[in-house]
Amino acid sequence: MKIAVVAAAVAVLAGIGLSPEIAGATSPKKEAKAERSASPLSSVLLQQRQARGAYLARAGNCIGCHTAQGGRAYAGGRKLSTPFGTFVTSNITPDKATGIGDWDEDDFWKALHEGKSRDGRLLYPAFPYTEYTKITREDSDAIFAHLQALEPVVQQNPPSQVASRYDFQPLLTLWRAAYFKPGVYQADPTKSTEWNRGAYLVQGLGHCSACHAERNPLRGMISRKGDDKLGGGQIMGSNWYAPSLTSSLEASTAGWPVEEIVQLLTTGISPRATTSGPMAEVVSQSLQHLTKEDARAMAIYLKSLPETQSHQQVNPPAQTEQVQAWLRYGARIYKEHCQDCHGDSGQGAPGIYPPLAGNRSVTLTPPTNVIRSVLNGGYPPSTAGNPRPYGMPPFAQVLRDGEVALVLSYIRNAWGNRASLVTTAQVDKSREGITER
Amino acid sequence: MRQFISLLFIAAALSGVSGVMAAASDGIAASRAAPVTVPDTMAERVKPCTVCHGQADRVGRDAYYPRIAGKPEGYLFNQLRDFRDGRRYYRPMTLLLANVSDEYLREMAAYFSGLRQPYPPPEQVISSPTEIRQAQKLIQQGDAARNIPACIECHGKQLMGTAPFIPGLLGLPRIYIAAQFGAWKNGGVMRGQASNCMSDIARQLTIKETNVVAAWLAAQPVPENADPVDVLPPEMAQRCGSIVQRSADR
Numbered sequence: 178m179k180i181a182v183v184a185a186a187v188a189v190l191a192g193i194g195l196s197p198e199i200a201g202a203t204s205p206k207k208e209a210k211a212e213r214s215a216s217p218l219s220s221v222l223l224q225q226r227q228a229r230g231a232y233l234a235r236a237g238n239c240i241g242c243h244t245a246q247g248g249r250a251y252a253g254g255r256k257l258s259t260p261f262g263t264f265v266t267s268n269i270t271p272d273k274a275t276g277i278g279d280w281d282e283d284d285f286w287k288a289l290h291e292g293k294s295r296d297g298r299l300l301y302p303a304f305p306y307t308e309y310t311k312i313t314r315e316d317s318d319a320i321f322a323h324l325q326a327l328e329p330v331v332q333q334n335p336p337s338q339v340a341s342r343y344d345f346q347p348l349l350t351l352w353r354a355a356y357f358k359p360g361v362y363q364a365d366p367t368k369s370t371e372w373n374r375g376a377y378l379v380q381g382l383g384h385c386s387a388c389h390a391e392r393n394p395l396r397g398m399i400s401r402k403g404d405d406k407l408g409g410g411q412i413m414g415s416n417w418y419a420p421s422l423t424s425s426l427e428a429s430t431a432g433w434p435v436e437e438i439v440q441l442l443t444t445g446i447s448p449r450a451t452t453s454g455p456m457a458e459v460v461s462q463s464l465q466h467l468t469k470e471d472a473r474a475m476a477i478y479l480k481s482l483p484e485t486q487s488h489q490q491v492n493p494p495a496q497t498e499q500v501q502a503w504l505r506y507g508a509r510i511y512k513e514h515c516q517d518c519h520g521d522s523g524q525g526a527p528g529i530y531p532p533l534a535g536n537r538s539v540t541l542t543p544p545t546n547v548i549r550s551v552l553n554g555g556y557p558p559s560t561a562g563n564p565r566p567y568g569m570p571p572f573a574q575v576l577r578d579g580e581v582a583l584v585l586s587y588i589r590n591a592w593g594n595r596a597s598l599v600t601t602a603q604v605d606k607s608r609e610g611i612t613e614r
Numbered sequence: 615m616r617q618f619i620s621l622l623f624i625a626a627a628l629s630g631v632s633g634v635m636a637a638a639s640d641g642i643a644a645s646r647a648a649p650v651t652v653p654d655t656m657a658e659r660v661k662p663c664t665v666c667h668g669q670a671d672r673v674g675r676d677a678y679y680p681r682i683a684g685k686p687e688g689y690l691f692n693q694l695r696d697f698r699d700g701r702r703y704y705r706p707m708t709l710l711l712a713n714v715s716d717e718y719l720r721e722m723a724a725y726f727s728g729l730r731q732p733y734p735p736p737e738q739v740i741s742s743p744t745e746i747r748q749a750q751k752l753i754q755q756g757d758a759a760r761n762i763p764a765c766i767e768c769h770g771k772q773l774m775g776t777a778p779f780i781p782g783l784l785g786l787p788r789i790y791i792a793a794q795f796g797a798w799k800n801g802g803v804m805r806g807q808a809s810n811c812m813s814d815i816a817r818q819l820t821i822k823e824t825n826v827v828a829a830w831l832a833a834q835p836v837p838e839n840a841d842p843v844d845v846l847p848p849e850m851a852q853r854c855g856s857i858v859q860r861s862a863d864r
Contacts, residue, residue, distance in 0.1 A: 246708075247699025445713075461713040517650075518661075524647040553706065554662050559715035566718075567658065570665035571706050574679075 223322065230323025233316050236471065237309070237382040238463035239324075242266045252276070252330040257303050258414035262339035264303040272329035285321040286314060291359055299349040301339070302357070311362035311381030371470075375478025378471060379407075383463075388412050388419040388455060391488070408485055411545075416607060417454045418545045420538065422479060424487035427537060430480050438476035443467060444562030448527035450538065451557050453550060461558035489542055493595040494586075500598070507587025510580055514572065515588075523592040529567050534592035544585060544599050548607040551581050578604040656725040662710055663722070669731055671787050680790055683729035686842050688778030690723035692857070733785035733836040739829045749830035752823060760818045765827075768850050773831070775842035779857055782842060788832035795824035811854040 234240070243266045245254035253268040271278040277285070277295075284295040292306035293299055300306060312320075362381050364373040379385050391408040409421030409428070420428035430438045433449070441447040445460040452460050464472070494500045512521075515533075519525045523534035533539050539547050554571035557563065572581065582599045589596035652658060666679040682690060696702035698711040698719070711719070741749070751757075753773070756764035766773060768780050775782035783791070798816035816824070846854075 247701055457713045518652075520647060520650045522647040524649055526650040526652045529652045530650060553709040554665075555710055555712065556662065556714050558713035559718045564715065564718060565659060565721065566714075567652065568662040568710070570662040571710055572665075573706065574666050 226319050226322045227326045228323075229316075230319035230321065232466070232468075233382060234320050234323050235463055235466040236378060237312075237320065237384070238459060239269065239320070241458060241462045243269050249330045249332065251324065251327055252332040252334075254332065254334040259303060260413065261301070261303075261343045262337060264301060264337040264339075265334050268330065268332050268334060269324055270327045270330040270332075271325045272331050275331055275333045276329060277324065278329060280321075282318050282321050285324075286317045289317050289320075290314075290361075292353070292357065299346055299353065301337075301349065302352070305384040305387040307357050308381055308384035308386060310357075310359045311377065313361055316382070369477075371474045372478055372481060374471065375474035375476070378475050379478055383475070385422070389422050391421075407482065409487075412455060415455065416545060416549065418541065418543060419455070420541060420546075421485070421487055423482045423485040424489065425484060426487040426489045426491070427541060429482065429484065430476070431482070431484065433480065435473065435476045435480060438479060439469075439472045440562070442475060443472050444560045445558040446528060446563050446566065449532070449536070451531045453555055453557065454546065457555070457558045460560060465558070465560040465562070490597075491540075491595060492542065492597040493590060494598045503583055503598070504587045504590060507583035507585070508591070510576070510584040511587055511591075514575070515584065518567075523588065523594075533588050534594065536594075540589055540594050540596035542597055544589070544596070544603060545607065547585060547589075548581065548599065548604055551576070551585060552604070552607060573608065578608065656721065660722055660725060663726075667726075670734055671790060678790060678793065680786070681731065682726045683731040684840075685727060685781050686775050686777045686779060687720075687723050687727035689775070689781045690726055691720050692779065694719040694723060733840070734787075736835045737788055737832040739788060739833040741826065741829050741833070745826040746830060748823065749826040752819075752827055753830065757818075762815055762818050763850065763853075767847055768854065770843040772837050772840075772843070773834070774837065774840050776846050777842045777844045780842070780846065780854075782840070783831050784834050785836040785840075786832065788828045791828035791831055792825060795819065795828065799824075810856040811850075812857075 240250055242255055242257065243251050243253050245252070245256075245266075248254055249270075251268070251270045253266040255266045257264045257266065268276040270276040273279050280295055287293050287295070288300065288304070289306060289309040289312055292302065292304070292310070362377045365376070368376075386406040389409060390406040391410045392413075407422040409424065410419055411417075412419050422428050422430070425431060428450075437447045437449065441450055441452065442460065442464045444465065445452045445457055467475070518530040519533050520530075523532060523536075525532035525534075541547065550569060552571065552573040554569040556568035557566040559566060576584070579601045581604045582601045585599040585604075588594065589599065657664075663682070667682050668679075669681070669683075671681050672679050693702060694711060694714075695716065697704060697707035698714065700708060752762065753765040756762045756767070765783065768776060769783050770776050770780070773783045795816050798813045799819075801813055819827075
């Protein structure tokens, strides 16, 4: 349907030429801006605003994308690979030549709220303005004040490499017409203040749907019910699957105590689940810094999300003799390599080594994440609440692909777990596909 | 008893009569067995490391896993941090350490540094007297003409390192040392993404020289009191500033 809209829009544009957006027409600066600069904030107020901005920037995890591995904070240079090309994040420190030192609050607002650069260029949605548009002007100004107070870093990042067939601004106009609706978060008066705060954080600043949304081939988000685009999806350019936050087969928290959701978000580990990969990074850089109130608000909102149908197909194997032989072999590998930590009946040590019995991230299909966990291992994030986590050894160095497939097939079909078998080819693909974090 | 119950579970799962417990249930709901008892020790916490880094150096499927026990704490911390931040490149280490804090890395480094494990016997390497002389000269005197310092200046008179940042050179396999020279020389992949004193030195050495040095070092027995010394000559501390200073900005 959306494709039809796009096609129609192409036809229209072809007829009438460029839209004002593409022509780079910028609206005249608002008078409000002149007022703001005429009455500079007192230094106390400014400091307060910067401190608030620092907190909000954490909640929005700006640093996550705008910092290269091992690089200077906020100086950009991190590469995000997507099907549309490799985007290189920008330097958002206040350096005038290479950062955003020349920007003002209006420019910043325009980027966050409208997805447009200072020069009027349309931004690619690798920058999550589809979510950031929900941020209030007040919060945007505070984040900007914080960024402007950083030490300027002179760092010229290489340009993004957008695939030539997408490197065409009118295409973005079309994409935006179909998938982008600017607008600050509007509170739902039938819900509590706390719930609304959570919704604001999840939908806006936290931009959870940047990963947890289901997307069509044009990377438009698919919304199945209301405004909650959290139905799960493959994370662009990485070999991770961000599970649905609205399906009880995946990562819905509807049945969890609120305290455990808060615990998972802020410490990276809970009795039922452990964060890994990109989510561990989000906990480490962003969520662990949330105030108790904000973390609780997010948890309450997440818990309230209505159940949507999962695209999971629970497809357990038929119990043929061959399958049983495979599973027996898998059980032997389990006993040798996994049982010490995860227990003889997959019970684990909740809060330390995750239980595997009934663990939804183990039974997810596609089994991308669980294959990665076995191959690469990893530590949950070090956080204030869990500073010295226990970790999972990498087994890529120890087990062959076929053995990983067998042991996972066993784990996915033991102790009440029911899921499809894992094939050697799937494991092999995961080994090769690991190019991004 | 527990095993009997788990056997029942497995039997049920395999025969296909289970599955009523629904994949949707959460971990704690589904398991009835008592949680695994986990020792609150560093040894338990570094299991992800020791799956590869065992008692001795060993050759694994994709790489060479050196022993890390007993190496200087600061050296180990630097390596861990460099792996995590992409300055020393080996993807499995980067993935493993992605979200581990500096504090925790330091604790891991201290743990491994404090481990005392027996060193392997010296390798039986056949070198000609000329090769031995060449190696000894580089190790004991360096080559001033090419601005190559003696190995002992930084790595200690006994070649067992200088705490806390410079590793020892004895008790290491010949191929490991040779490979490190290659990595320093070429930069980029495993070491020396940013040029430093060791990459400068390695580039001055010929392949023949690095080979004889590696062979000589591997053939030496590790001395009885094998602890690293703890003072680096000021001149070398300056020259190797990028190794020493970066470590100091803790």
